[in-house]
Amino acid sequence: xxxxxxxxxxxxxxxxxxxxxxxxxxxxxxxxxxxxxxxxxxxxxxxxxxxxxxxxxxxxxxxxxxxxxxxxxxxxxxxxxxxxxxxxxxxxxxxxxxxxxxxxxxxxxxxxxxxxxxxxxxxxxxxxxxxxxxxxxxxxxxxxxxxxxxxxxxxxxxxxxxxxxxxxxxxxxxxxxxxxxxxxxxxxxxxxxxxxxxxxxxxxxxxxxxxxxxxxxxxxxxxxxxxxxxxxxxxxxxxxxxxxxxx
Amino acid sequence: xxxxxxxxxxxxxxxxxxxxxxxxxxxxxxxxxxxxxxxxxxxxxxxxxxxxxxxxxxxxxxxxxxxxxxxxxxxxx
Numbered sequence: 001x002x003x004x005x006x007x008x009x010x011x012x013x014x015x016x017x018x019x020x021x022x023x024x025x026x027x028x029x030x031x032x033x034x035x036x037x038x039x040x041x042x043x044x045x046x047x048x049x050x051x052x053x054x055x056x057x058x059x060x061x062x063x064x065x066x067x068x069x070x071x072x073x074x075x076x077x078x079x080x081x082x083x084x085x086x087x088x089x090x091x092x093x094x095x096x097x098x099x100x101x102x103x104x105x106x107x108x109x110x111x112x113x114x115x116x117x118x119x120x121x122x123x124x125x126x127x128x129x130x131x132x133x134x135x136x137x138x139x140x141x142x143x144x145x146x147x148x149x150x151x152x153x154x155x156x157x158x159x160x161x162x163x164x165x166x167x168x169x170x171x172x173x174x175x176x177x178x179x180x181x182x183x184x185x186x187x188x189x190x191x192x193x194x195x196x197x198x199x200x201x202x203x204x205x206x207x208x209x210x211x212x213x214x215x216x217x218x219x220x221x222x223x224x225x226x227x228x229x230x231x232x233x234x235x236x237x238x239x240x241x242x243x244x245x246x247x
Numbered sequence: 248x249x250x251x252x253x254x255x256x257x258x259x260x261x262x263x264x265x266x267x268x269x270x271x272x273x274x275x276x277x278x279x280x281x282x283x284x285x286x287x288x289x290x291x292x293x294x295x296x297x298x299x300x301x302x303x304x305x306x307x308x309x310x311x312x313x314x315x316x317x318x319x320x321x322x323x324x
Contacts, residue, residue, distance in 0.1 A: 127292055175285065 001029035002228040007081040009033040009074065011064050011121060012091030014043035016190035017140065020216035021088055021223045022046050022057075028224050030086065031056040033077040037063055037091065056081070064091045064117030074124040083132060086227045087125045089118040089162075090140040094192060099153045107154045114158035115165070122169055126178070135178035138226045139166050140219070143186045143242045159184075163238050170236030179235040181226045186242025188214040209244030251324070252317050258293050259313065262286070272314035280313075294320065 008025045012018040014036035022032050023046065032050055034057055036043035043059035050057035058080060062073040078084050092114045095106040118139055129135025144152055145159025163182055170180040187193060187204050193213075196204075205211065222241050225231055240246055256270045265280050276282040276290065291307045294316060300323050302310075310316050 130289055130292070172285065 002230065003086075003224065004029035006030040006085040006227070007033075007077070007083050008086035008088065008227065009035065009077050009084060009121075009125070010088040010090055011035040011062075011117070012037070013046060013088075014039040014059075016192060017185065017188060017216045017219050018088070018090040019046050020220040021090060021140075023049060024217070024220035024224050025086065025088075025227060026050040026053050026055045026057065028228070029055070030227075031081050033057070033073070033080070034059045035062050035064070035073060035091065037061070063113075064089075064121055065112035067120050070117075070120045070124050074121070074128070078128055084125055084128045085132070085134065086136045086138070087121060087129075088138045088140065088223055088227075089121055091117055092140070092158075092192075094152070094155050094195075096151045096155070097153075098151055102153060110154035111158050111161075114155065115161040118162050118165060122165070122180075126173065129178045130173070130176045133177050135173070135176075136227045136231075137169065137173075137178065137180040138223050139163075139180070139182040140223075141166070141182045141184045141238060143184045143240060143246050146184055146238070146240070147246045166238065167236045174235055179226075179231065181231070181234060181236065182238040183219060183222055183226070184238050184240045184242065184246075185219050186214060186240070186245045188216055188219060190216060207245055208242070212243065214241065214243060251321055254297055255294065255313065255317050255320065258297050259290065262290050262293055270313055272312070272317065274313045275311055276313075277311070290316075298324070300324075 008030045010018055010022045013022040013034040022034050026032050034043050034046045047057040047059050060073050060076055062069040095110050097106055139162050141162045142159040144156050145163055149156055166180050166182040219241055259270050260267050263280050263282055274280055276287050291302050295302050298320055310319055
């Protein structure tokens with residue numbers, strides 16, 4: 001198995017894309033720290049599924065926008081598993097609104113979790129990965145971070161920020177054999193996208209060449225590629241996994 | 248002093264791949280020992296582990312030479 005003996009930390013892993021990522025990494029042999037913010041029961045469900053596969057896992061509550069929480073989450077992961085090979089920054093929220101109506105706290109919440117959270121978590125794992133002289137950091141951005149999207153100024157700004165952060169981190173850490181890549185998912189069916197109206201969904205379908213919405217599994221398999229030796233010579237890249245929406 | 252210097256020297260030799268004879272008190276990590284900024288960050292991390300202490304980012308920024316490191320560590324022991 002291509003991730004045999006590896007240790008992964010996946011943020012926002014109790015539901016949606018993060019859950020599928022955690023399960024896929026475990027399927028390929030990794031032990032996984034399953035981070036969640038509010039959904040403890042769902043996170044424990046993911047842990048149980050991973051244990052059924054014969055891997056080790058535990059759930060860890062943490063608000064990724066809180067520096068101290070993040071530091072202790074990373075510490076706990078390393079204490080528990082003895083090392084840390086793979087970080088998947090997946091935790092994210094939406095607070096959609098038109099720019100003209102967007103409140104300061106809608107902007108701040110999304111930037112804090114979706115962008116600052118990636119910064120804090122990346123910073124916290126870097127020490128361990130530098131010591132190991134190896135590491136894989138995979139940031140889940142979004143295709144709207146590349147294309148823009150009305151009603152999502154905060155989310156788009158955060159995701160575009162994640163893509164820039166990915167490139168800079170990749171350059172800073174390349175000499176220590178740590179690769180940093182991003183994935184920009186398109187329309188993936190999850191709790192987060194279920195909130196969109198049918199009208200919006202129909203509009204989106206029109207601009208997807210593959211003419212269907214993606215599934216969390218489609219993202220998880222690309223994460224596992226970026227987490228493995230198969231992607232050893234790639235860093236600083238953003239892979240669009242969006243049915244061809246943005247080329 | 249001698250013991251701290253000895254341990255600091257060992258960390259520097261291991262990390263930067265320099266000769267022990269190059270590690271003089273006045274030697275600057277960047278100018279004389281060929282370290283880049285990331286090397287210095289890493290060196291500070293290793294010194295933290297070696298001496299079981301935390302070196303704050305502000306303090307770390309003031310450590311530029313071997314002597315700075317030795318003096319700082321001694322003041323904290």
